[in-house]
Every structure is written in C-alpha cells, then in structure tokens.
Amino acid sequence: MNPLIAQIAAHSPGLRDWLALTSVIFSIGLYGLLTRRNAVGILMAVELMLNSAAMNFVIFNRFCLPARMDGSVMAIFVIAVAAAEVVVGMAIFVALYRYRGTVDVNQMNTMQDPVISIEGPGDFNREVMKNINKQYKSRHDH
Amino acid sequence: MTATSLTYFAIAAAQGAFKNVTVSERTAQAFADGSWILAIVYIVVALGGLAALVTLSGLVLIYVERKLAAHFQCRLGPMRVGWHGIFQTVADAVKLLLKEDVIPEKADKAMHLLAPFLSMMATVMVLGVLPYSPILQITDINIGVLFVTAVSGFGVMGILLGGWSSNNKWSMVGAMRAGAQIISYEISATLALLVVVLFSGSLSLAEIVQSQDAGWWIWRANGVGFVSFIIFVIAVTAEINRTPFDIPEGESELAAGFHTEYSGLRFSFFFLAEFINMFVVSGMTATLFLGGWMPFHIGAWAGFNGFMDLIPPVLWFTGKTSVVIFLIMWFRWTFPRLRVDQLMYLEWKVLLPIGFVNLFAAAVVVLYNLYPFPILVP
Amino acid sequence: MIASAIYTVLFYAIAAGTILLALAVVNTRKLLRAAVALMGALSTTAGLYAMLDAQFLAGVQVLVYVGGIVVLIVFAIMLTRSGELLEDNPTLKRKLVGAVISIGFLVSSVGAVWGSPFAIASAGKAPANDALMIGKALLDYGPGGFVVPFEVISLLLLAAMLGGIVIARKTPPTGQPFTSGGDLPGEAEVYHPLSQRDDETGGRAS
Amino acid sequence: MGRVDFNDVKHETRTFAGVTVPVSVVPRFKRQAYPTRFLFSLKSLVDGMRLTFGYLVRPSTVVTRQYPENRATLKFPERYRASLKFKFDENGYQSCNGCGSCERACPNGSIILETRKGATGKNEIERYIWRMDSCVLCNACVEACSFGSLEMSHDFENAVYDRRLLVYTLNRYAGPTANVLLKEENLEAREAMMTKIDAYGGQVPMNGYALPTVAALGTPREKAATDGKGEAS
Numbered sequence: 001m002n003p004l005i006a007q008i009a010a011h012s013p014g015l016r017d018w019l020a021l022t023s024v025i026f027s028i029g030l031y032g033l034l035t036r037r038n039a040v041g042i043l044m045a046v047e048l049m050l051n052s053a054a055m056n057f058v059i060f061n062r063f064c065l066p067a068r069m070d071g072s073v074m075a076i077f078v079i080a081v082a083a084a085e086v087v088v089g090m091a092i093f094v095a096l097y098r099y100r101g102t103v104d105v106n107q108m109n110t111m112q113d114p115v116i117s118i119e120g121p122g123d124f125n126r127e128v129m130k131n132i133n134k135q136y137k138s139r140h141d142h
Numbered sequence: 143m144t145a146t147s148l149t150y151f152a153i154a155a156a157q158g159a160f161k162n163v164t165v166s167e168r169t170a171q172a173f174a175d176g177s178w179i180l181a182i183v184y185i186v187v188a189l190g191g192l193a194a195l196v197t198l199s200g201l202v203l204i205y206v207e208r209k210l211a212a213h214f215q216c217r218l219g220p221m222r223v224g225w226h227g228i229f230q231t232v233a234d235a236v237k238l239l240l241k242e243d244v245i246p247e248k249a250d251k252a253m254h255l256l257a258p259f260l261s262m263m264a265t266v267m268v269l270g271v272l273p274y275s276p277i278l279q280i281t282d283i284n285i286g287v288l289f290v291t292a293v294s295g296f297g298v299m300g301i302l303l304g305g306w307s308s309n310n311k312w313s314m315v316g317a318m319r320a321g322a323q324i325i326s327y328e329i330s331a332t333l334a335l336l337v338v339v340l341f342s343g344s345l346s347l348a349e350i351v352q353s354q355d356a357g358w359w360i361w362r363a364n365g366v367g368f369v370s371f372i373i374f375v376i377a378v379t380a381e382i383n384r385t386p387f388d389i390p391e392g393e394s395e396l397a398a399g400f401h402t403e404y405s406g407l408r409f410s411f412f413f414l415a416e417f418i419n420m421f422v423v424s425g426m427t428a429t430l431f432l433g434g435w436m437p438f439h440i441g442a443w444a445g446f447n448g449f450m451d452l453i454p455p456v457l458w459f460t461g462k463t464s465v466v467i468f469l470i471m472w473f474r475w476t477f478p479r480l481r482v483d484q485l486m487y488l489e490w491k492v493l494l495p496i497g498f499v500n501l502f503a504a505a506v507v508v509l510y511n512l513y514p515f516p517i518l519v520p
Numbered sequence: 521m522i523a524s525a526i527y528t529v530l531f532y533a534i535a536a537g538t539i540l541l542a543l544a545v546v547n548t549r550k551l552l553r554a555a556v557a558l559m560g561a562l563s564t565t566a567g568l569y570a571m572l573d574a575q576f577l578a579g580v581q582v583l584v585y586v587g588g589i590v591v592l593i594v595f596a597i598m599l600t601r602s603g604e605l606l607e608d609n610p611t612l613k614r615k616l617v618g619a620v621i622s623i624g625f626l627v628s629s630v631g632a633v634w635g636s637p638f639a640i641a642s643a644g645k646a647p648a649n650d651a652l653m654i655g656k657a658l659l660d661y662g663p664g665g666f667v668v669p670f671e672v673i674s675l676l677l678l679a680a681m682l683g684g685i686v687i688a689r690k691t692p693p694t695g696q697p698f699t700s701g702g703d704l705p706g707e708a709e710v711y712h713p714l715s716q717r718d719d720e721t722g723g724r725a726s
Numbered sequence: 727m728g729r730v731d732f733n734d735v736k737h738e739t740r741t742f743a744g745v746t747v748p749v750s751v752v753p754r755f756k757r758q759a760y761p762t763r764f765l766f767s768l769k770s771l772v773d774g775m776r777l778t779f780g781y782l783v784r785p786s787t788v789v790t791r792q793y794p795e796n797r798a799t800l801k802f803p804e805r806y807r808a809s810l811k812f813k814f815d816e817n818g819y820q821s822c823n824g825c826g827s828c829e830r831a832c833p834n835g836s837i838i839l840e841t842r843k844g845a846t847g848k849n850e851i852e853r854y855i856w857r858m859d860s861c862v863l864c865n866a867c868v869e870a871c872s873f874g875s876l877e878m879s880h881d882f883e884n885a886v887y888d889r890r891l892l893v894y895t896l897n898r899y900a901g902p903t904a905n906v907l908l909k910e911e912n913l914e915a916r917e918a919m920m921t922k923i924d925a926y927g928g929q930v931p932m933n934g935y936a937l938p939t940v941a942a943l944g945t946p947r948e949k950a951a952t953d954g955k956g957e958a959s
Contacts, residue, residue: 009524013531015640018572019633021535025542025561027626032546034618035610040596041551044558047589048542051565055572062572063640069653072577073666075569076654079584080673084680086589090596091688097600173522214778218790253556285651288579295587299559302594306552318598321591328587345651476778477771 015063022059025052039096039103043089047082054078164348166281188280192269196418203417205231207471214475238413241406246309249403253307258404258411261300265418267293272425273348275435275455286347287339290426291332294381297419298324301390301400304412308403316399319482320383320390326489327380327387333497334374337366337504338430351434358433364512366504371431373497378423379470380485382416386477387485420467428462435459531571538564551597559590576651807863808882810856812896813875820897822875824851831870836861851897858884859892 025048032045054075061071093103163171165188172180205220205228212219220227245254268290270280283289298321305317339345341363342353359367380387391399401412428434435455439447480488506512541564544557562585569578610618647653661667736751757763781787791800812820824841840853868876886892902919910916 005522005525008528009521012524012528015638016633017531020630021538021568023626023629023633024539026629027622028539028542028546030625031618031622034621035546035614037610038551040593040600041546041554043596044545044554044593047558047585047593048545048561051562051585055565055568058569058572058574058577062574064638066573066641067647068664069647069650069657070664072574072650072654073657075574075577076580076658077666077669077673079580080677083584083589084676086592087680087684088687090592090599091684091686093596094599094688103600210782212790213782213785213788216781216787216789218788218792221792250550250552253553256556284575284649285579288576288583288651292579292583292587295582295591298587298591299556299594302591303552303556306594306598314598318595321595325587325591472775472778476774 015059018059018063019056022052022055025049025055037104037106039089039093039105042105043086043093047086050078050082050085054082163277164279164282188270192266192280195269196266196414199421200414200417201231201235203421203467204234204413206467207417210468210471211475214472235410238406238410243406243408244403246403248309250307250309253303254403255408257300257304257307258408258415259300260296260303261415262411262418264293264295264297264300265415265422267296268422268426269418271347272422273351273429273434274459278456279348282346282348285345287335287345287350287430290347291328291335294324294328297415300415304404305400308400310403312396312398313400313402316390316392316396316402320400323383323387323390323485324381326486327377327493330373330489330493330497331377331381333494333501334370334377335430336501337363337370340501340504340508341367347429347434351429351436354433354436357439358431358436360431363504364507366500366507367431369496369500370504371427373493373500374427374431375466375469376488376493378427379473380489382419382423384416384420384470385474386480388479389482389485392479420470421463424463424466424470425459427466428459432462432466433458434462527571531568534564534567534571538568552594555590555593555597558593559586562586562590574650576654802880805878806880807865807878808880809858809863809878809884810861810867810894810896811877811879811881812854812898813877814898818898820851820875821873822851822854822871822897823873824849825872827870827872828867828876831866833864833866834860834862837867854896856894856896857892858894859889 029045029048029052032048033042036042036045057071057074057078059071061068065071097103165184169181169184169188172184208230209219209226211217220230223229223233245251271283271286271289273279273282301320301324302317305313305315305320308314338350338359341359342350344350344353354362356362360371361367363370383390390396391401396402401409404412435458437447437450437453437455437458439450538561541557541561545554545561548554548557563582566578566581566585569575569581657664658666658670734753738749738751739746740749741747758766793800812822814820824839826839826841829837829839836857838853838855838857839851840855841849842852843849863878865878868878884892907916907919910919
C-alpha cells in the first residue's frame with residue numbers, strides 16, 4: 001500500500017477532531033455575535049452557533065453511543081428551535097424596521113434612559129427620537 | 143485506455159445487467175474489488191449520462207413545448223429549421239451560446255454569476271436519485287423523498303439571488319413572489335408525498351417503486367392516492383413556476399421576472415433548469431403515484447401481464463413521465479394566470495386543508511388496513 | 521485503508537470549507553452575501569452529518585435550513601433593507617474584544633476537550649435505517665422515548681408561527697391587548713406606536 | 727359562481743326628485759353555495775381543457791399560413807391595410823383634385839401634396855407624396871377624402887434596406903402645365919405629352935437624395951418631371 005495513503009488514513013478524524021471543528025465554528029459565531037451591529041447579521045451568527053452545538057450532539061452520539069439515535073433526535077429539536085427562533089426574529093425585525101427605519105441593535109435603546117442619544121444617520125430616526133423624548137417629558141410633567 | 147475501459151464496462155454491464163443495483167453500488171463494488179479503472183468508468187458514465195439527459199431532455203422538451211403550445215392555439219409552431227422545425231431548439235441553443243453575456247453595471251456580480259448554477263444544481267441533484275429502471279439509477283439513498291424535497295431549497299435560493307443581484311425592480315419583485323410561492327406550495331407537495339410514504343413505508347425511491355408491484359398508488363390507495371395525486375400535480379406545477387402559476391415571471395407585468403437581466407449562457411441555464419424541473423417533477427409524480435418503471439398489470443391476467451412485461455422498464459418510466467409532462471403543458475396552454483391573492487388563497491385555504499384531511503384519512507386507511515391489497519414492507 | 525484515507529481527506533476538506541464559509545458569514549459587509557455564505561456553511565454541515573452516518577439528519581438540515589431558514593433570512597434582509605444599508609464596519613476596539621473573547625473561548629474549550637477522557641465506544645456500528653430509528657424514538661413514550669419533547673416542540677413551533685404573524689402584521693386587530701387601537705382609518709399613517717399612546721383620539725388626529 | 731339572470735331584470739320607471747326616468751332593476755348578485763361553486767369551477771376547468779385538446783387533435787383548426795411558400799394563394803381580409811394607393815379609373819385618370827383634406831387629416835404629416843394651377847385654372851395635383859416610413863396606416867386620409875380617390879391596398883411587401891426609400895409618389899404624371907401644352911403646335915405631340923406616365927409614381931428618394939438602389943429619375947420619368955416642374959414654378 002502506498003505509504004502516503006497509510007499516512008493519511010492514520011490521521012482519520014477522531015472524537016476530539018470533530019469537537020475541535022465544532023468549537024471553531026462556535027467561536028466564529030461568537031465573534032460575529034459580538035461584532036455585528038445589524039440584527040439580521042447577529043441572527044445569522046446565532047444560527048452558526050446553534051448549528052455547531054447541534055453537531056456536537058451527533059458527534060457524541062456517533063462516537064459514544066453508536067447504536068442509538070438520541071443525538072440525531074436532539075439535533076432535530078435544535079433545528080426546530082432554530083426555525084422557530086428565525087420566524088419570530090424575522091417578524092420582530094420587520095416590525096422594528098417599520099417603526100424605526102433601522103435594525104441596528106445599537107439604536108434599540110428606547111427603554112434605556114430618558115435622554116436618548118441620536119446615533120444613527122437619517123432624518124427619520126432623528127424625528128422618531130425627538131418624538132420619543134418629547135413624549136417621555138410630557139408623561140413626566142403630568 | 144478507452145478500449146480497456148469500454149471492455150471493462152461491457153463486462154460489468156453484462157454481469158450486473160439483471161441485478162437490481164444502482165450505479166453507485168456498482169461503483170462501490172468495483173472499488174472494493176480493487177478495479178479502479180472500472181470505478182472511474184462508472185463515475186464518468188454516470189456523470190456523462192446525467193449531462194446527456196439534461197441536454198437531450200432540455201432540447202426535446204423545449205421543442206415539444208413549442209409545438210404543443212402552437213397546436214393548442216391553432217398555430218403551427220416552428221417549421222423552418224429542419225423537418226417541422228425539429229432543429230429549432232438546437233439553433234436557439236447555439237444562438238444563446240454565442241450571445242454576449244451581459245451583467246448589469248450595478249449588479250452584485252458574484253451573486254449574479256452564482257444564481258443560475260444554484261438553480262441548475264437543485265435540478266440535476268434530483269436527477270441522480272430518480273429510478274429510471276431497476277438497473278438504471280445513479281444512486282438510491284435511504285432518504286430519497288426527503289432529499290428531493292430538500293434540494294429544491296437550492297432552487298429557491300437561486301431564484302431569490304438571481305432576482306436580488308440583478309438590481310432591477312422587476313427581477314426583485316419576481317424573485318420575492320417566486321420565493322413566497324415555492325415555499326408555500328412545498329407544504330402541499332410534501333403533504334401529498336407523505337401519503338405515498340405512509341403507504342409504501344419507505345423514504346427510498348426505489349423501494350417506493352417496488353412497493354407498487356401489486357398496483358399503482360394512484361388507485362390502489364382507495365381514493366386517498368388519487369386526491370394526493372391531484373394535489374401533488376397542482377403543487378408541483380406551482381413549484382416550477384409554470385402557468386397558471388407563473389406570476390413570478392408574469393410577462394405582462396414584470397418583464398420576465400427574476401431572469402429579466404440575464405442573457406446568453408446564464409439565461410439558458412435558468413431556462414434549461416425550468417424545463418428539466420418539469421421533467422424532474424413529472425418523473426417524481428410517475429415514481430410516487432404511477433408506479434415508476436413498473437409495467438401496467440391487471441390482476442392475474444397472465445397473458446396481458448406477460449405482454450406488458452415485454453416493454454422495457456425505461457420505456458414505462460419515460461412514457462409515464464411524458465404523460466405527466468403533457469398534462470402540465472396542457473394546463474399551461476389552457477388556463478389563465480392567477481393573481482397573487484388567488485394563488486395564496488388556493489394554497490392556504492384550499493389545498494392545505496384538503497391535504498391535511500387527506501393525510502389523516504391515509505393514516506386511518508393504513509392503520510386499520512382498510513385497503514384490499516397487501517403492501518410490501520421492506 | 522483507502523476508504524479511511526478518503527474519509528480523512530473528505531473530513532478535512534469539508535471542515536476547511538465550513539470554517540471558511542463561517543468566516544465569510546461573520547465578516548462580509550454585504551449581508552446578502554453573508555446569507556449565501558451561511559447557506560453554504562449549513563450545506564457543508566449537512567455533508568458532515570452524512571459523514572457522521574446521520575443521513576436523515578443531513579436531509580433535514582438541508583430541508584429546514586436551506587429551504588426554510590436561509591430563505592427566511594434572505595426575506596428578512598430584503599424587507600429590512602439591510603442589504604442596501606451597508607453595515608458600517610465595526611470599530612477596531614469592537615473587533616479586538618470580539619476576537620479576544622472568541623479566541624479565549626476556543627482555546628479553553630479545545631483545551632478542555634483535549635484534556636478530558638471520553639467513553640468512546642470501540643465497536644460501534646451505525647444502524648442501517650436511521651430514519652426509522654429516529655421516527656420510533658420520537659414517538660416512543662417508554663424509556664428512551666422523546667414523545668413529550670416532540671409535542672413541546674410542536675407547540676413551540678405553533679406558538680412561534682402565531683407570534684410571527686401577530687408581530688409582523690401591518691395593522692393590529694381591533695380590541696386585542698398590547699396593540700395600538702385597531703384597524704382605524706389613519707392607522708396606516710401612524711409611524712410610531714408611542715406617538716399615539718397618550719393620544720385620546722385613537723390615532724385619528726395627526 | 728353566481729350569475730345574473732337577464733330574464734330577471736325588470737324595466738320600470740321611478741321618480742327621482744320629481745323627475746321620472748326609466749330604470750332597469752337588476753336583481754342582487756347571489757353567491758352560490760360552496761360545493762356548487764367548487765363543482766362549477768371544476769367544470770369550467772374541464773371545459774377549457776377539452777376545448778384546447780380539441781384544437782390539438784384537429785389539424786384543420788390551424789390558422790398559420792406559411793408565407794413565402796403560399797405567396798400565390800395568399801388571401802387577405804377585406805379591410806386589411808398595408809399601403810396607401812391612388813384609385814385610377816380605366817383610362818388611368820384619378821379623381822383627386824388636390825384639395826388637401828387628406829394632408830390635414832393625417833395625424834403625423836405623412837402626406838405631402840404639391841399642387842399647381844391646371845389648364846382650366848383650377849388646382850390640380852402635381853405630386854402626391856406619401857411617406858410610408860412615418861405612416862401608421864390609420865386610414866384617416868381615406869376617410870377624409872371626399873372624392874374617393876384613395877384606398878388602402880394589400881401590397882405588404884415593402885421592405886427596403888434604406889429608410890429613405892420608403893417615400894412614394896402615388897399619382898401618375900399627368901402631363902405638363904397648360905402653358906407648356908399650348909406652346910406645342912403639333913396636336914399629336916400634345917397628346918403624347920398628356921399621356922399618363924406610370925413610372926412617375928413609385929419610390930422617390932427623400933430630400934432629393936441620390937440613392938444607388940433607386941433607378942434614376944431618367945426617361946421618361948426624369949424628362950417628364952423636369953418638363954413639368956420647370957414651367958410650373
């Protein structure tokens with residue numbers, strides 16, 4: 001047999017290699033979660049993380065309990081949860097966009113403080129912010 | 143080299159001719175036996191066969207569509223290139239290949255280039271699992287039906303990307319419509335398909351065909367099969383964006399929908415994908431409801447059955463597929479296009495409830511053995 | 521031997537592809553390209569599932585993720601115009617913090633994985649028909665059955681569907697709690713719910 | 727599907743604000759029950775499919791005509807409009823007197839008339855120029871003509887390689903003007919001058935262009951044209 005082939009075959013991936021792969025994907029998702037500002041981008045990063053977590057179940061199932069399918073079942077649950085999450089997330093983003101004109105998470109701070117900093121560009125946003133500030137004041141005047 | 147591999151292939155074909163094995167199994171066997179060349183020959187033949195199937199069926203279907211369209215509308219259709227215009231499609235293909243490939247200036251170029259390939263990929267991947275005959279199937283995977291349903295998602299992505307990346311309002315609207323339409327009608331198609339899965343007890347396409355040994359599911363399933371056949375045909379007609387459900391590319395309102403900005407080779411990819419899709423869904427309909435390559439048998443009438451067995455299975459498959467294709471073309475040239483709201487009404491308020499009730503009825507039929515024929519549990 | 525070598529090569533190739541696509545997902549400025557990269561990453565993950573002898577799961581992955589979730593995300597990107605409003609580049613500080621945290625997580629988790637012993641089953645053979653096994657496990661209520669989580673998941677999906685419809689609805693239905701008044705004339709012009717909360721005319725005044 | 731039955735429409739008179747007017751009372755549109763509507767829609771679908779299938783299986787319904795091959799037997803509908811033409815009687819005379827109604831009726835100025843003073847002192851047509859390149863074949867000129875001098879003909883093979891060639895003179899050369907005629911003493915020669923020259927009509931290059939594909943305005947067209955023009959101006 002060709003020694004190169006034997007060499008390659010000797011490095012057949014084991015449990016730890018698979019887990020390292022999912023860890024890498026998870027950390028990439030984490031990085032995206034921390035750096036993205038667009039809510040849809042954050043959702044995509046979360047999908048990556050969920051995906052790698054689901055793969056962990058399958059990996060453990062394959063290597064530690066090969067005769068059963070519990071890992072696959074758990075992964076199916078994770079996929080279903082991801083689907084539900086995306087549905088609700090998309091609905092929230094669309095509603096947010098309709099009201100605020102943006103899905104930048106840094107501007108989703110209306111519950112934060114009475115004095116609201118205006119970060120984003122655009123007159124629309126500015127108007128919305130002014131309106132909110134005015135109403136906040138008038139509510140406190142009563 | 144060529145002669146050797148051909149010889150190998152001939153021997154292997156002779157050996158495996160009457161065994162019920164797929165090309166992938168034969169490749170694996172050859173691989174295990176250590177005959178690399180044979181395995182490679184199998185792979186090349188499979189890929190070449192797929193390419194030939196795509197090209198040939200595309201050419202033939204486009205010609206047939208044009209001829210049928212013409213005669214449905216009291217016209218003659220192409221008559222100039224060759225006898226009765228038989229080479230018209232070839233001429234068109236050559237024209238499309240020679241055309242300049244225009245990419246709009248403000249388009250997202252990478253996505254614009256990628257979209258037709260996604261569309262095409264979704265179609266060709268299904269061709270690999272269709273059982274054309276007991277010995278002619280590229281690969282039979284365990285989850286065949288699931289696979290077929292799954293890869294259609296790539297088609298949706300191709301259309302969405304194509305529409306979005308063209309940076310054109312019509313394309314965008316067409317793509318959004320197509321996406322909404324396809325993912326809506328996929329539900330009904332899946333519900334109809336689950337009925338067959340319930341009856342045959344398997345997700346593998348080859349086993350579904352085998353389970354129709356005693357009769358095709360369209361009538362052997364006590365009416366449930368017929369209803370799901372009708373639902374499936376309607377839903378897949380909508381899924382491949384053909385009239386009366388062609389609002390994604392409604393010429394009268396959206397120029398050409400998602401492929402407005404495409405030209406030349408890439409347009410021909412979209413165009414070809416549309417026609418191969420028609421072949422694919424018709425083949426799926428034939429496989430699921432009309433018995434795939436199974437010959438037509440009547441009870442225990444041995445003479446008739448023997449005569450029917452003389453016709454090769456490939457011809458049975460092709461014939462059944464052609465019937466469904468004809469049906470879909472007939473729909474196209476008869477019915478007017480639906481509006482968007484009518485389309486959604488049809489899916490969510492008509493097909494979906496009927497599909498659910500039908501699935502429930504099928505479950506009852508299977509659970510209480512309400513049908514007279516035995517089913518083969520693999 | 522050869523099969524094992526091919527398996528190894530495939531694993532590393534697909535893993536590299538997945539990692540590259542995942543990097544593209546978090547680093548591309550154009551969100552729609554990120555969505556396409558996400559589709560690629562999830563498809564290659566399906567390939568990895570197939571390599572782990574979970575064919576059914578691979579099919580489900582492609583069906584749900586590519587056919588459903590990515591399409592939904594693309595719709596979300598188009599509806600919120602996130603593709604056109606190019607996301608501004610994260611600041612260097614943000615990038616550094618993100619990189620430090622994620623690399624820290626990576627190092628610690630890989631270290632933990634490498635350091636801990638696992639009960640690896642040596643003679644394991646995956647069941648031939650995994651779809652059958654999964655179906656039985658999902659609907660089994662004995663030990664090792666998952667029927668309760670299955671039902672809970674279906675409830676969750678139903679709730680998510682209804683919630684999605686209610687949240688994304690254009691005009692809120694009349695008389696429902698947590699809504700701003702109902703299908704009144706002029707409701708469409710109201711662009712912020714707060715602007716009419718103190719308004720006694722129910723949104724009719726401008 | 728619900729339908730309005732026109733037998734149920736009542737015709738009566740009603741008084742609105744003191745004015746009595748005849749009205750038609752149409753019964754209210756009634757939606758039929760769901761199963762009826764469902765079956766009706768199915769029936770309409772099947773009807774449509776039967777119709778198109780009938781077209782498919784009966785070749786006699788085909789209406790396509792394969793043009794170059796059946797050129798000899800081409801048949802046109804009566805009112806098919808392909809190009810504008812002058813009506814000539816059996817002696818080759820036209821009834822046009824150059825009144826200019828057609829020129830005024832033309833929506834886009836595709837008709838240009840050149841008239842001159844005739845032998846009897848009345849206006850007569852010298853050149854009737856029709857620009858096919860801008861004509862939309864709307865038939866307004868034919869309808870505007872009080873003398874029935876124009877008609878739309880079925881000559882549709884008008885393709886040329888140069889757009890400038892799509893300018894036609896519709897009338898025939900009717901001889902030189904009266905003062906030219908009267909100078910000619912010889913009666914036979916006068917007769918000859920008054921012969922209708924068919925070649926005068928036909929394509930004329932626009933704006934005096936000399937085009938290689940058009941036969942030069944030579945004999946007898948060239949001569950006749952210059953003769954007439956030179957004296958008339």
